[in-house]
Amino acid sequence: MRLLAETQLERIVGALEAAKPRVAVIDSIQTVWSEALQSAPGSVAQVRECAAQLTRYAKRTGAALFLIGHVTKEGAIAGPRVLEHIVDTVLYFEGDPGSSFRFYAIKKLFLLNFRHFQGAGNLFGHF
Numbered sequence: 001m002r003l004l005a006e007t008q009l010e011r012i013v014g015a016l017e018a019a020k021p022r023v024a025v026i027d028s029i030q031t032v033w034s035e036a037l038q039s040a041p042g043s044v045a046q047v048r049e050c051a052a053q054l055t056r057y058a059k060r061t062g063a064a065l066f067l068i069g070h071v072t073k074e075g076a077i078a079g080p081r082v083l084e085h086i087v088d089t090v091l092y093f094e095g096d097p098g099s100s101f102r103f104y105a106i107k108k109l110f111l112l113n114f115r116h117f118q119g120a121g122n123l124f125g126h127f
Helices: 009-019 044-061 081-085
Strands: 023-027 064-068 089-095 102-109 123-126
Touching: 009 044, 023 044, 044 064, 044 081
Parallel strands: 023 064
Antiparallel strands: 089 102, 102 123
C-alpha cells in the first residue's frame, strides 16, 4: 500500500502513472484541484474536471478507482452533486445512531463492464 498526501490533480495523476496501482482511492474529491482551472477546490468546475480526468485514467489503465465524496450532516453531498453523474456507482453509507451495525444502500448502479446495464436502485447490503 502506498499513500500520497496530495491535492493537486496533475501530481496525483503523475503518481498514479508512475506507480500503476490496481486500486486507487481519492479522499476527498472535493479537495482535489487542477492548475488548469482558476476556480476554488470543491467548485463545480474543479470537481467535474478532476473526477473526469481521474475517471479517464482509470478507464485507460483498467485500475479500480474509488472517489470519496463527503456529505454534510444533513446527508447532502458536500459541494456540487455533479460527481454523481460522472462515476459508475454511488454508494451512500447510512447508519442508525443507536445501532452498532453499518448499513449501505446503492442508490445508483451502472457497471462499466456491462455497458447500458442499469441495475436496481433499491439494492441493499447489511454488515
